[in-house]
Amino acid sequence: MKHILLIELNSATNKLFYQLTAQGYCVHHVNNAFDALIKMETLTLDAILLDFAVPKMDSFWLLVARKAPTPVIVIADANNELERINALELGADDYLSHPVNVRELQLRLNVLKRRSQPPLNDTFCEQISFDDTDYTVHLVDKSLVLTQTEYRLFKYLFEHKGKVVTKAELQQRVLHKELGRFDRNLDMHISNTRRKLAQGNLPRELINTVRGQGYSFSF
Incomplete structure (x- = not known):
């Protein structure tokens, strides 16, 4: 089973959480920096999804992006170009806009996985x-x-x-x-x-x- 760390405010009403679970992913939800870092230290993750709506400090997101050995994908506001650029500048591997299409997310994860593997x-x-x-x-x-x-x-x-x-x-x-x-x-x-x-x-x-x-x- 693939493990995904989802960092966002509220999973109870989050469609993405249930969609990923339905696709066979084990989704670990946290809503703050401290819990996110604990999960990163204790779990083997296939991806980290960061919702930019979560209150944050830029230094924290930079730490997450650089520390994580797994792909970091930011979920950004589709209408906020500056937010998307900021996500990439902070070290994110990719970004998606709300609402997230699960199929597109899976394809992007596959691309990032291929990039991270050494050539055959x-x-x-x-x-x-x-x-x-x-x-x-x-x-x-x-x-x-x-x-x-x-x-x-x-x-x-x-x-x-x-x-x-x-x-x-x-x-x-x-x-x-x-x-x-x-x-x-x-x-x-x-x-x-x-x-x-x-x-x-x-x-x-x-x-x-x-x-x-x-x-x-x-x-």
Whole structure:
């Protein structure tokens, strides 16, 4: 269940409170700064909704926006442009106008969640490690045992991720010899490495062929 902290004066007659509850959210309602800070310290929240109608000090809202690891969305007056600008200046991630459309709120929360997540490529890269002693590559929760040459090829491509490495460069840097016109030794090692990736239920496309150019490490 998703937990939302709703900071506003009166939830008893608040349509938003009941709409969110009906959508399966667990809504924690507070109407003052002290209780809001306690909830922020003790709960794992998916979002904080701040109603600008609540009596406040700007310094408090700034503290909330900066302290909270979750998205902060201000509910502002649709006819008060200055209020909306002030909300963003104080550090809010987004704002909505009264009356709040729950569907729009959900969409905005999804956008903010995607922005806060690290890119998939970066996340995947952080979970790849190399063991030079036994030529093993650890990918997430799997291990890939390679020959010395396959290991060095894979590691070289990984270290140059984001660029295309030519066959000539790989042949010289990894195999330590010039690339001959009819030399297929490099292609054989690449093919064997891909086969081992597939056997280990890993994507063989991690080593991507760039036609007419060479190879690249691909996510």
